[in-house]
Amino acid sequence: MIIIKSKKIHNSKEDIMNKNDYAPIAPMGWNSYDYYDTTVNEEQVRANAAYLAEHLKDAGYEYVVVDIEWYAKKAGSQRNTYQYIPYSDLAIDEYSRLQPDPERFPSSADGTGFKALADYVHSLGLKFGIHIMRGIPRIAAHTHMAVKKTDWTANQIADPSSICGWNPDMYGVRNCEAGQAYYDSLLEMYAEWGVDFIKCDDICNTNIYPHNPYSASHEVEMLAKAIKKCGRSVVLSLSPGPALIEKAWHYENNANMWRITDDFWDDWKLLKNMFERCELWQNQVSRGNYPDCDMLPIGKLGKGFGEERDTRFTKDEQRTMMTLWCLFGSPLMIGAELTKLDEWTLGLLTNKKVLSMLTPDCKPHxxxxxxxxxxxxxxxxxxxxxxxxxxxxxxxxxxxxxxxxxxxxxxxxxxxxxxxxxxxxxxxxxxxxxxxxxxxxxxxxxxxxxxxxx
The missing domain is CATH 2.60.40.1180 (Golgi alpha-mannosidase II)
Structure with missing residues (x-):
């Protein structure tokens, strides 16, 4: 057997110490995607946050992350045909920045975005996160909307040749001063809302471009720069995978987490394959830098995809997954509907002796x-x-x-x-x-x- 060991590239402390302070241990929490898909609403987020605070916070879980298309009106209403409705109506402000759909997130109707929801999550002693797609909304480009603090408009910084192959909402952003100003304005707004965690999609691997799968690397850098300017500690997570091992140095310089797999689901073949992926990335785990094995698809899943179901993983497979994720040092994001966890699954997630391996001080081999x-x-x-x-x-x-x-x-x-x-x-x-x-x-x-x- 040949064991692949990638070379660890060390950066200067001055370059990365602030970023790494945002995530001194691998982030742990809950993400809405595996259960709700695009349909999660404010009431459901609050319920899962309350459960997390009561039952999981003591074990180290602290992030509550609202996943994809929180800005899309009527999201999920055509799920039998489209996961993402083509060119649907999006909530957006005057500066080309997406806003929460007020029908699903009623506390955002006053124009303060996710602030009220983030304040609630913070009141529980937890941290608040959101999913974003890289780039600028296509509707903003098509209607020449403004970019805050510039004389440019969205169509001038949008790159129509840079798109996502599976989501129709955005164009990529050109690598220019006004493009950076757009990302700066996003992070300024997110900081005002109280966002602690950003999962940015279609950026870790832009797989629609097989000859240039890291074509959005400049947008990773723009996000990292905007985070440094915003005055708030914001963890940056990059999706989807598989991340490129030859770009490990770039992920480490700019982000805290990066997906080493495409979407991970409750299929033994995918879990078995994670051993190969963890072998490849084992030398890249360090404080503030976490190759990400993706969410834990356990408990109740799939309601937003059409039908609620139990995880297909056996109990043995769930222990295998949890053991590998913790020993390797991956972030732990629960994909289940938390309010429906059974006692066995709760015990799986809160075994403190197993979780003790998760610290980046614990080097995997x-x-x-x-x-x-x-x-x-x-x-x-x-x-x-x-x-x-x-x-x-x-x-x-x-x-x-x-x-x-x-x-x-x-x-x-x-x-x-x-x-x-x-x-x-x-x-x-x-x-x-x-x-x-x-x-x-x-x-x-x-x-x-x-x-x-x-």
């Missing part, structure tokens, strides 16, 4: 992987804690092993004497075990164990 199994370790450089996880990727019961000498630190040194023996605590069950020359477990198909080495 793949020990081995093939088509049937995988083994990972992680070492916390500050606390000295070490973890070992074994995964059965096959369709049969099998024994998975990891030799003690393969458990290494960030500098590549073996962390334990091969003949010393280890004491182990399995973090999902609390079972205590020991190992002599290898950590070993008999595992059901698609299941895992994760040990803290004592």
């Amino acid at each position: 793949q020990i081995a992987r093939d088509d049937n199994q995988a083994a990972w370790s992680a070492h916390n450089e500050k606390t000295g804690q070490t973890y070992v996880a074994l995964f059965n990727l096959s369709e049969e019961v099998q024994i998975v092993n990891a030799d003690i000498e393969s458990i290494i630190g960030a500098d590549g040194r073996c962390l334990f004497e091969p003949d010393a023996g280890l004491s182990l605590e399995e973090l999902w069950t609390g079972k205590v075990d020991s190992a002599e020359t290898a950590v070993s477990a008999e595992l059901a198909p698609h299941s895992c164990v994760v040990y803290e080495v004592k």
Whole structure:
């Protein structure tokens, strides 16, 4: 087996310290997309925020993110034909900036946007986020709307050759001074609303252009510059994936999160593939920089897509997903309708011993992987804690092993004497075990164990 190890590019502290302070640990929270698609409304966001505050905040979950098309009127009303209604009516202000649909978000009807909703989320001790599409609304370009604090109009900064292949709302923005002024005006408005998190779409991989899949890199930089100017700590998340490993340095310089996969759903084939993706990106996890495995499609899903359903992942698969995401250091964004979580799923999300691996101080390291199994370790450089996880990727019961000498630190040194023996605590069950020359477990198909080495 060949293990791919990308080179970590270190930037100066002066260049990135402020950005990295926005997300000292991998962001954790809830996102509306997996359950509501384009249809979420203010009442539903408030209900999920209240649940998050009561049941999940203590475990570290803090972001409440309103996903795509919060500005689109009658969103979801033609879902059998269109996910995104072509050239639909959008709520927009005089400066070409999209606004919340007042029918779905009635507190925005006074012209203050998401401020009232953000204030409510903040009152619960949580943080508020929104999804945006890169660029400027097509309707603003077609009607020559103004760009705040410039003499330019939207049609002059819009790039009609730069579009999204799956959403019809926006044109890309040209790399020019007035284009930067437009992004500055967006972040000025978002800061006034109280936005703490932006998930920007059609920007991490502009996959409609296969010969130039990072064609919007200048818009990533514009967003990053606008965030620095806005006077508020705003986490920047880039979608969709797969992110380009050769552009890791650019993501790290400008964003806090970037998707390493396209939309991730509750399909074992997609989960198995995440082991390969995490292998590729394992050296890029650091404070303020998080390769993103995408949302956790668990619990109740899919209402906005046409029919509410339970996750298709088995309980073993859900533990495998949660273990990999935490050990690797991915952000944790829950896709379920929170108010319908059962006790087992709530326990899955709030296991503090498993969540303790999520800190960027805990460096992930793949020990081995093939088509049937995988083994990972992680070492916390500050606390000295070490973890070992074994995964059965096959369709049969099998024994998975990891030799003690393969458990290494960030500098590549073996962390334990091969003949010393280890004491182990399995973090999902609390079972205590020991190992002599290898950590070993008999595992059901698609299941895992994760040990803290004592």
